[in-house]
Amino acid sequence: MSTVRVLVGTRKGAFILTSDGKRERWNVDGPHFAGWEIYHMKGSPADPNRLYASQSSGWFGQIIQRSNDGGKTWEQPGTKPGEPTTNPDGSPKGESNKFVYDTSSGSGKPLTTHQWYDGTQHPWEFKRVWHLEPSLTDPDTVYAGVEDAALFRSSDGGQTWQELAGLRGHGSGPKWQPGAGGMCLHTILLDPSNPERMFVAISAAGAFRTDDGGSTWKPINRGLKSEYIPDPNAEIGFCVHRLAMNRSRPNVLFMQLHWHVMRSDNSGDSWHKVSGNLPTDFGFPIDVHAHEPNTVYVVPIKSDSLHYPPDGKLRVYRSRTGGDEWEALTNGLPQRDCYVNVLRDAMAVDSLDSCGVYFGTSGGQVYASADAGDHWAPIVRDLPPVVSVEVQTLP
């Protein structure tokens, strides 16, 4: 029977939740990296026992962890004890936590500043890795979305990282501005039908697409609207919270924008609003059913000033029509006095025949539904605030 492994990143460590395919009884393993913020963990589709984790701390910075046994043991890829930490010329070697922005003339357009909250220019400063996206085919290749926004790639299992500088260098970089959570590249979608195509999203710059493996990028924000951006034709400046796709239909994208749920049927070239009858269309996560490309999930949040569910009721909304028509999923979720949030990377689906849906909250609960959202139950209730949730379906 298949098993399910849920990778949970929290403000105070990582947890690994496992169950058989029934998804009724769960084993909770953790905390791993206790006391550290775990922004994201994700497994390689090519080797499910290869996991990557982003571990960070305001004091000691960024750490990358790697597991080769499904999270039982972890290591920091990089220089081993006893090996030199410098190159023959004396310069420090690349390390798993060394994310250095490309400022070389070879990248064509080295960037040093972006726009700050007050409109002035501000130096680009690496802070942390928000999202790790392993390659669909090579366990040693993994992408990292970082704050301040940039995209890095490692092709040696996370030992060293190189920036894909064409993203920041495409032209609008000096106009990018941080959202309330910082200027983060938080979403990386790999097109399973086209290895040269990739989508990323940045708060608050917008969504971008490459069709040449990451060398060059174009903004894909046409059709997005924001009351804070008076120019209806603005190319960038949008606080995209999350993108999602179904692997069988990668040209159709769904987006949770700051406000508004959006859909694109042409790989992001244009977007239209599908918020429909949602009680509020502000929110963070969005995901798509593993087998039904028109079934989409969001968690409406009251507003950009009030990051909790409307009316104290935690409700996942599901559309089975690709947007516009939404139904509230409440069975098993608290329907009174609930004021938690669900962050952008804290929802995921499994790929069992009856698609499982999972999300974690700022209150430390991880909820699971083994029937596509009809019924919910908490796997755990009292973890630290949940930052990210990923799911692996194992044979």
Next chain:
Amino acid sequence: MIRVVLPFHLRTLARVEGEVELEINGPVTQRSVLDALEARYPMLCGTIRDHVTQQRRAFVRFFACEEDLSHESPDAPLPEAVASGAEPFLVIGAIAGG
């Protein structure tokens, strides 16, 4: 023998318990101590000082002999008591109060 005391989370990363003891040939300075520490424990590279600039991270402080050495030159000699191993060199995650 130089004694170094690391904060809890860096001891966890380095997989050590208690003090770290380092052999240093030549002048005993912040830089030579941190170079030796990172050579022995490469997983600490970047956690105490920046990979490229070698600047101390903003929320990390250095103390020894009840003195705050955080703002001393990285190439200034550390106190003789540290160089002789009588006192440890303390790496501390900065906090207010305690």
